Amino acid sequence: MMEIKCVIVDDEPFARKGIAAYIEKISFLKLTAECEDAIELSEYLGTEHVDLLFLDIEMPELSGLDFITTLSSPPKIIIVSAYEKYALRGYELEVVDYLLKPVPFARFLKAAHRAHDIIATAHTYSSNVQTKGQEEYIFIKVDKKLKKLFLHHILFIQSIGNYVIIHTIDSQEITYCTLQQMLSLLPQHTFITCHRSYIVNMNNISVIEGNQMQVGHYKIPIARNLKDEVMSQILRHQ
Numbered sequence: 318m319m320e321i322k323c324v325i326v327d328d329e330p331f332a333r334k335g336i337a338a339y340i341e342k343i344s345f346l347k348l349t350a351e352c353e354d355a356i357e358l359s360e361y362l363g364t365e366h367v368d369l370l371f372l373d374i375e376m377p378e379l380s381g382l383d384f385i386t387t388l389s390s391p392p393k394i395i396i397v398s399a400y401e402k403y404a405l406r407g408y409e410l411e412v413v414d415y416l417l418k419p420v421p422f423a424r425f426l427k428a429a430h431r432a433h434d435i436i437a438t439a440h441t442y443s444s445n446v447q448t449k450g451q452e453e454y455i456f457i458k459v460d461k462k463l464k465k466l467f468l469h470h471i472l473f474i475q476s477i478g479n480y481v482i483i484h485t486i487d488s489q490e491i492t493y494c495t496l497q498q499m500l501s502l503l504p505q506h507t508f509i510t511c512h513r514s515y516i517v518n519m520n521n522i523s524v525i526e527g528n529q530m531q532v533g534h535y536k537i538p539i540a541r542n543l544k545d546e547v548m549s550q551i552l553r554h555q
Contacts, residue, residue, distance in 0.1 A: 319437050321345055322366065326352045326381065327373040327397070332418065336371050336397060339425045345433055355384035367392045369413075369432050374398045385410050393436055395428050411488060434534035435486075455502050457483065457492045464490065468507065472533045474499055474516040484535065511547050512540045519551055 323346050327333045333351050340346045349365065352358040354376045361367075370392050374381040382403060385391055394410075396403070399418040413435060414428035453468040470485040476496040483490040483499075492499075500508065500516055511517050515537050517530065524531035525548075528539045539547055 319345065319433070320347050321368045321433060321436055322347050322349045323369040323371060324348070324350045324352060324358065324361065324367050324392075325371045326355065326358045326376070327371075328353050328376045329373070332373065332397070335420075336425075339420075339422055340371075342422070343426065343429050346429060354378055355381065358384070359387075362388075362392075368436055370394045371397050374400065374403050382406055382410065385412075393432050395432060431534060453504070457490060459490050459492055466490065468503070468518070469520065471508075471518050472521050472535065473518060473537055474508075476514045484533075486533070509547060509550050511543060512538050522551065525551070 323340060325333050325336050325340075325348065327336070337348055337351065340348045346369075349367065350361050352361060356378055358370070372381045372385075372394050374396060375398070381396065381398075385394060394412045395414045395416060396412050397416045397418060397420060401417055404415045413432045416424060416428055454465050455468065456463045456465055458464075466483065466485060470487070472484045472486060474496065475482045475484065479495065480491055480493055481496055481499050483492065496510070496514070496516060500510060503516070507520060508516050508518055511530065517532055517537055521532050522530050523533075525539075528541065528544065529536045530539060531537075
């Protein structure tokens, strides 16, 4: 497993000590710093690379959630909080996970593995894509703005009613259109329909088992009536 550099941000020394003890038990996590508040963290991020933050919410001067919104390219974030009421806003800010204090080690380990999968996937895609793939992109309408998405960043696309959620290696984008309209924008040799609610980027499939495929840290269903065609397309794609 790749090594993940992480930082604990919490104004309570006892809480930092507990998270640090958990990190020490997980081989792929490397604790590089402990910060008492967002201001100290901001100074640290100005000079050091960090992959993952274990971030408390209620801290003096600037809350964890408010701090996240100030970062243009934040590290991956796992929130560790005593308060459940901030969970929805946390997920809107695309945190990896939201842990409630006191955190059982098993729950912490699950969050750590989730972060590892996301970070490792992003690292693999960014280091292995070809120049041609880097140049291919689409524009989608998000919140009354047009946003560019590089195709090699797209993991899969999920249909929910008249909207689709485009899951990329580091974000989720929601746009108003049908799955078929989205499919018409994408190269057919790379993107396939595996289910009435899903389009998948074949370059990002890691495992196929039964009627499911692994894409990043997600498990995507394969419709029975599409299984033969999906497998045929994947085999041709090699």
